[in-house]
Amino acid sequence: MQSQSSFSLNKSNLAMLPDNIATPNFDRSDVTTGIVHIGVGGFHRSHEAMYVNGYMNTTGDLNWGICGVGLRPADKKMQEVLESQDYLYSLLEKHPSGERNISVIGAITEFMMATENPKAVIDKIASPEVKIVSLTITEGGYNFDPATGEFIADNPDVIHDVANPTAPRLVFGYLLTALQARKAAGIAPFTIMSCDNIQHNGDVLKAMLLAYVNLVDKAFAQWVETNVAFPNSMVDRITPATTDEDMDELASLGIKDSWPVVCEPFHQWVIENDFCNDRPSFESVGAQFVKHVAPYEKLKLRMLNASHSVLGLVGSIAGLETIHGSMENAALRDMLGKFMCTEVMPNLDAVGDLDVNEYGEILLTRFANPNIKDALSRICLESSAKIPVFLLPTVKDNLANGGKLDISALVIACWAYYSEFHTSQEGKALLVQDELADELQSAAKGYEENPLSFLTVSSIFGELIEYQDFTALYTNYLSQLRAGEPVLKIVAALA
Ligand code: CS2
Numbered sequence: 001m002q003s004q005s006s007f008s009l010n011k012s013n014l015a016m017l018p019d020n021i022a023t024p025n026f027d028r029s030d031v032t033t034g035i036v037h038i039g040v041g042g043f044h045r046s047h048e049a050m051y052v053n054g055y056m057n058t059t060g061d062l063n064w065g066i067c068g069v070g071l072r073p074a075d076k077k078m079q080e081v082l083e084s085q086d087y088l089y090s091l092l093e094k095h096p097s098g099e100r101n102i103s104v105i106g107a108i109t110e111f112m113m114a115t116e117n118p119k120a121v122i123d124k125i126a127s128p129e130v131k132i133v134s135l136t137i138t139e140g141g142y143n144f145d146p147a148t149g150e151f152i153a154d155n156p157d158v159i160h161d162v163a164n165p166t167a168p169r170l171v172f173g174y175l176l177t178a179l180q181a182r183k184a185a186g187i188a189p190f191t192i193m194s195c196d197n198i199q200h201n202g203d204v205l206k207a208m209l210l211a212y213v214n215l216v217d218k219a220f221a222q223w224v225e226t227n228v229a230f231p232n233s234m235v236d237r238i239t240p241a242t243t244d245e246d247m248d249e250l251a252s253l254g255i256k257d258s259w260p261v262v263c264e265p266f267h268q269w270v271i272e273n274d275f276c277n278d279r280p281s282f283e284s285v286g287a288q289f290v291k292h293v294a295p296y297e298k299l300k301l302r303m304l305n306a307s308h309s310v311l312g313l314v315g316s317i318a319g320l321e322t323i324h325g326s327m328e329n330a331a332l333r334d335m336l337g338k339f340m341c342t343e344v345m346p347n348l349d350a351v352g353d354l355d356v357n358e359y360g361e362i363l364l365t366r367f368a369n370p371n372i373k374d375a376l377s378r379i380c381l382e383s384s385a386k387i388p389v390f391l392l393p394t395v396k397d398n399l400a401n402g403g404k405l406d407i408s409a410l411v412i413a414c415w416a417y418y419s420e421f422h423t424s425q426e427g428k429a430l431l432v433q434d435e436l437a438d439e440l441q442s443a444a445k446g447y448e449e450n451p452l453s454f455l456t457v458s459s460i461f462g463e464l465i466e467y468q469d470f471t472a473l474y475t476n477y478l479s480q481l482r483a484g485e486p487v488l489k490i491v492a493a494l495a
Contacts, residue, residue: 034132035132036190037133039075039137040078040082049107050267051286059280085258088106089105089108091103094264135192147458151211157170176217191231194230198389206230232274234268238366239262302347307339309411311332311379313415314487324368333368346403384436419441452474
C-alpha cells in the first residue's frame with residue numbers, strides 16, 4: 001500500500017524525500033573519519049551513530065564521521081546494503097501512541113570488512129584522524145570466562161592472532177597492531193570506547209586487551225596501560241530486529257531502505273569523561289558525562305536487561321512472542337514489577353539524583369510500547385552470555401544478604417526447560433542461538449539423574465549449585481514445569 005512516491009535511499013535522492021523526514025544538514029563530502037566502529041548492527045545505528053549524526057548536524061564539526069568495520073563474515077550484508085545506499089540509513093522511532101519520527105542518518109561514511117582486507121582496517125585505525133575506536137561486539141566478543149572474568153588465552157582465535165598480527169580474527173589483534181603502528185609513527189593513541197552491555201565495559205575491555213597484549217609484548221602492555229583510555233559507559237535504547245513490515249511501512253512513507261533501523265523514542269548514554277585523544281562534545285546532544293558510571297550501568301543491566309530476560313525466558317516457555325505481548329499478561333507484568341522491587345532494587349546503589357522507583361515505572365511503560373514488537377527470540381539469543389551479567393549478580397547479592405530469590409529461581413528453571421527441550425511447554429519450537437547451546441542442553445538433559453544438572457555448568461553458574469536457599473526454589477519450579485504445570489499458572493501464584 002504505497003500512498004506516495006517512494007525513493008531509494010541514496011545521496012542523490014535525499015532532496016526528494018518528504019519534508020517530514022529529517023536528513024543530515026551537513027555536507028557529507030566534507031566529513032572526515034574520526035571514529036572507527038567495530039560491530040555495526042541495529043544498536044550502533046540507533047545509538048552512537050544517531051548521537052554522532054546529531055552532533056554533526058548541530059555543531060557543523062565534521063571531523064567525526066564513522067568508518068564501520070565488520071569482523072565476521074556475517075557483517076558482509078550490512079556492508080553491501082550500506083554501500084548501496086551511500087552509507088545512509090533511516091531511523092524509525094516508534095512512540096507508544098503510534099506517532100513516528102523518521103530521520104536519515106548520515107554519520108557513517110565508510111565500511112570495511114576485516115575478513116577481506118585486514119590491512120586496510122589496521123591502516124584506517126592507525127591513521128591520525130581517527131581519535132576513537134568504539135565497539136559493539138556483544139558480551140561474547142570480549143573473550144572472557146563468565147565465571148572467572150579471566151581472558152580465555154587458549155581460544156584458538158587468540159592463538160591464531162598471536163601468530164598472525166597483521167591478519168587477526170578478534171578485535172584485540174586489530175587494536176594492538178594499530179596502536180603499535182601509531183606509537184612507532186609518533187601518533188597519539190585513540191580512545192577505545194566499549195558500547196556493550198557489560199558492567200564496567202571499559203575496564204573489562206582494558207583488562208582483556210592487556211591480557212592479549214601481554215601474550216605478545218609485555219613492554220607494550222605497560223605502554224597501553226599508561227597511554228590508552230577506556231571510558232566506561234552505560235548505553236540504552238531498545239532496538240528490535242528490523243522486519244519486512246518496517247521496510248514496507250517506510251516505503252509507504254516515502255523511503256525505500258533495504259535495512260532501516262527501528263527503535264523506541266527513549267535513549268540514554270552515560271559516559272565517564274576519560275579520553276586520551278579528542279572527542280566530540282556528545283553532551284551537546286544529550287549524552288551525560290559522569291565521574292563514575294558504575295551505578296548507572298548496574299541499574300540498567302540489573303533492571304532493564306534482567307527484566308528483558310525474565311520476560312524472554314518465562315514468556316517463551318509460555319508460548320508468547322514479544323515483550324509488549326508479555327506485558328499484556330497481567331500476572332507476568334505484576335511479577336516483573338515484583339521482581340524489580342523485591343529482588344533487584346534492594347541491591348542497587350544510589351544513582352546520582354535519579355529515582356530508582358521512577359526508573360522502574362518508566363521501564364514498564366517502555367516495555368509495553370505496542371509498536372516496538374521486540375521479539376522474545378531476540379532477547380533469548382546468547383542467554384549464556386547475558387544471564388551471568390544481567391541476573392546472576394542479583395542472585396549472588398540476595399544469597400549473601402538473605403534477599404528474595406523466588407522469581408530469579410523461576411527464571412533459571414525456565415531457562416533449563418528452554419535449554420533442554422528447545423520448545424515452549426506446548427511444544428512450539430523456540431529459536432536457539434547460543435555459543436553454549438549444546439553444553440546447556442546436555443546438562444539440562446541430565447535432570448532425571450540429578451535435578452540440579454543444569455546448574456552444573458559452572459562456567460555460567462559458578463557455585464550456585466551449593467546454595468540450598470536457591471536450589472530448593474529452583475528444583476520446585478523446574479519439577480512443576482516438567483510435570484506440565486503451565487508457567488503462567490506458576491507466575492500467577494507468585495505475583
Ligand atoms: C536486551 C538488550 O539483548 C537483550 O537481552 O535486553 O538488547 C536491550 O534491548 C538493550 O540493552 C536496551 O538498551
